[in-house]
Amino acid sequence: MKISIDIKHLIFITLGFVLFTIIGTVSHEYGHIIVAKSLGYETTLHYGSMNYNNSTFKKGIIEIYNQNKVEIENGIEFEQKAEYENGVKKLTNDILLVRIGGPFQTIVTGIVGLIIIYFRRKKIKEYGLKLFDWLAVFLSLFWLREVFNLTMSIGSELIKPDGSYFGGDEKKISELLNLWNGTVSCVLGIIGLLISIFVVFKIVPKRLRLTFVAGGFLGGIFGFILWMNILGPKILP
Numbered sequence: 001m002k003i004s005i006d007i008k009h010l011i012f013i014t015l016g017f018v019l020f021t022i023i024g025t026v027s028h029e030y031g032h033i034i035v036a037k038s039l040g041y042e043t044t045l046h047y048g049s050m051n052y053n054n055s056t057f058k059k060g061i062i063e064i065y066n067q068n069k070v071e072i073e074n075g076i077e078f079e080q081k082a083e084y085e086n087g088v089k090k091l092t093n094d095i096l097l098v099r100i101g102g103p104f105q106t107i108v109t110g111i112v113g114l115i116i117i118y119f120r121r122k123k124i125k126e127y128g129l130k131l132f133d134w135l136a137v138f139l140s141l142f143w144l145r146e147v148f149n150l151t152m153s154i155g156s157e158l159i160k161p162d163g164s165y166f167g168g169d170e171k172k173i174s175e176l177l178n179l180w181n182g183t184v185s186c187v188l189g190i191i192g193l194l195i196s197i198f199v200v201f202k203i204v205p206k207r208l209r210l211t212f213v214a215g216g217f218l219g220g221i222f223g224f225i226l227w228m229n230i231l232g233p234k235i236l237p
Helices: 007-038 055-067 069-073 081-119 121-127 131-159 168-176 183-203 206-235
Strands: 042-045 050-053
Touching: 007 042, 007 050, 007 081, 007 131, 007 206, 055 069, 055 081, 081 121, 081 131, 081 168, 081 183, 131 168, 131 183, 131 206, 168 183, 183 206
Parallel strands: none
Antiparallel strands: 042 050
């Protein structure tokens, strides 16, 4: 079978990746926000990030530190030591949970897509991919975020070294868990790559594979630029 670029499908696939790149970016931040809100923090959503704050609690811990700085830095007992240590432990744990929230949302969305594909595998094999199946394909490829993050962090270090081949939430999660800083990045990146290969070579029809890969490349890049540099800063500054 001759494999070539199908222009009509290329346009739709590219637009699909543009849309889901934007949806994926925003929903990833909502993953952080949901966790932060559940922990009692006030949150703010931006186009490529989120902020969270619990001023009363955090200010209380900072105030204890300022009042007992010498004792804390020298390991000397002080009246509010237990409160301070428990507060620091809570803040550290909250940071970890909020960090996990983003990648967790991305991963769960990808798993939902794979589950849909699994239950519809017989119909897909018999009738081909329908609109709902294409939706599942795009959802399953939320895993590509992990591949993209790993590739970009390694590429950035090779081009402009700053001392680390890893970055983002995954690096911070590894550090907070006292693991090698590339642990989460590599594990999720490899899983994401394997899932992406499975979807492209087992689910996407052979005649559309090259078109799909080309559309994914174009749509991913254009969607990222469109949201991060043009639309995002205006809609969610």
